[in-house]
Amino acid sequence: xxxxxxxxxxxxxxxxxxxxxxxxxxxxxxxxxxxxxxxxxxxxxxxxxxxxxxxxxxxxxxxxxxxxxxxxxxxxxxxxxxxxxxxxxxxxxxxxxxxxxxxxxxxxxxxxxxxxxxxxxxxxxxxxxxxxxxxxxxxxxxxxxxxxxxxxxxxxxxxxxxxxxxxxxxxxxxxxxxxxxxxxxxxxxxxxxxxxxxxxxxxxxxxxxxxxxxxxxxxxxxxxxxxxxxxxxxx
Numbered sequence: 136x137x138x139x140x141x142x143x144x145x146x147x148x149x150x151x152x153x154x155x156x157x158x159x160x161x162x163x164x165x166x167x168x169x170x171x172x173x174x175x176x177x178x179x180x181x182x183x184x185x186x187x188x189x190x191x192x193x194x195x196x197x198x199x200x201x202x203x204x205x206x207x208x209x210x211x212x213x214x215x216x217x218x219x220x221x222x223x224x225x226x227x228x229x230x231x232x233x234x235x236x237x238x239x240x241x242x243x244x245x246x247x248x249x250x251x252x253x254x255x256x257x258x259x260x261x262x263x264x265x266x267x268x269x270x271x272x273x274x275x276x277x278x279x280x281x282x283x284x285x286x287x288x289x290x291x292x293x294x295x296x297x298x299x300x301x302x303x304x305x306x307x308x309x310x311x312x313x314x315x316x317x318x319x320x321x322x323x324x325x326x327x328x329x330x331x332x333x334x335x336x337x338x339x340x341x342x343x344x345x346x347x348x349x350x351x352x353x354x355x356x357x358x359x360x361x362x363x364x365x366x367x368x369x370x
Contacts, residue, residue, distance in 0.1 A: 139339065140356045169205070170323060172214075174190060174191075175215045179217060186290060187219070188230045189217070191216055195214050221309060221310060222310070224306070224308060225305065226304075226309075227305075227306075228302065228303045229254060229304065230355075232364075233355050233356075233357060234294045234296070234355065235293050236354050237292070237317075242310045244286065244309045245306055245309075246307045247278075247286060248304060249279060250282070250304060253277065253297065254296055255276070257271070258275075258284075259272075288309070298361075298365075299367070324348060327340055357369055
C-alpha cells in the first residue's frame with residue numbers, strides 16, 4: 136500500500152524520535168559524592184539513608200553542643216545531621232531590656248518557647264489579615280516559662296524582654312535553612328525614590344540617609360525605657 140505524502144513525513148519523524156542510536160554507550164555514574172564536598176553537601180546527594188549513616192560515621196556527629204559551639208542555632212550547615220529532616224533549632228537568651236530587631240524567616244515557621252523570664256512578642260501576619268477595625272492585624276503575646284507561640288513563615292515578628300533579668304528560650308524552625316530577613320535594613324537598602332514613594336513621601340529625601348544610618352547593624356537592640364527602669368547603662 137502506498138501512503139499519501141502527508142502521512143509519510145509524520146511517520147518518519149516518529150520513527151526517528153523513538154529510535155535508539157546504535158552508537159550510544161551507557162554512561163558511568165559516580166557511586167559516591169566527591170570527598171571535597173562539605174559533609175552537608177555529601178548528605179544532600181547521598182543515594183540512600185544507609186549511605187547517610189556512612190557519612191555520619193561518628194557518634195559525635197549526632198550531638199550539637201550549644202555551650203561549646205558558640206553558635207545560637209543548629210541548622211544543616213552548623214549541624215549536618217539535620218540534613219534531610221526539614222528542621223532547625225535555636226537555644227538562646229534574650230538579655231534584660233533586649234529586643235530582637237524586627238525580622239522574618241522566609242523559608243520556615245518558628246515555634247518559640249520560653250524556659251525562664253518574660254518575653255513580649257509582636258507578629259504581623261501576611262497582608263489582608265485585618266483586625267476588627269479593618270486595619271492590619273498585629274498579634275501580641277506575653278510569654279512566661281512553659282509557654283510557646285508560633286511565627287508563621289514570612290511573618291514579621293519581634294521579641295522583647297521588658298524585665299531586668301535575662302529570658303531564656305528555645306525555638307524550632309520548620310526548615311534546615313530557615314534564613315533571616317531584617318525588615319528595616321532591607322527596606323532602606325532600596326533607592327531613595329522607592330523609599331519615598333513607599334512611605335507616601337512622608338520621609339524627605341534628605342532624611343532617608345539619616346534613617347539608614349540610624350538602623351542598628353546588630354540583630355538585638357536595647358529598650359531605653361526598660362534600661363532606665365532597671366538602672367542598666369546602655370553600651
